[in-house]
Amino acid sequence: MFATLTAPGFGPVHNQPDTGRCHCGHTHPDDDPLLGTPLDPERYDYAGAVLWNAHAPALWARFTTHLRREVAKTASLTQRALRHHATLSYAKVAEYQKRGQVHFHAVIRLDGHRPHQHPTRLGHRQAPRPRRSRCRHTHPLRA
Structure with a gap:
């Protein structure tokens, strides 16, 4: 999955919206x-x-902690038991937006707990819905 986590707004800033005209x-x-x-x-x-x-x-650390909790909960497993069925891994990049706020881009993977193994006991359940999220787009990566 690819995710972008952005900062909340701290006030309107000069920008280049899709409409072409800034609020100014x-x-x-x-x-x-x-x-x-x-x-x-x-x-x-x-x-x-x-x-x-x-x-x-x-x-970011709190996000990854909660992500592991939600994946385990969705699979009806404890976090400890999840380790025997799946491995959650990610790569992230932090960068500054033009408004000066840090945001993260992340690629998140869920694999089996051993190399070349699919996650077990997770089934084909839908991923948990984000709570209090300002996430605009998340989509699975294509192989």
């Missing part, structure tokens, strides 16, 4: 230094933005 009324070129800067600096939550970036590694 202008169309910003790619190299415009205003891109990512707050539309209203007086009301932008700078403290929240800084705290998000400072805590991003811990938030």
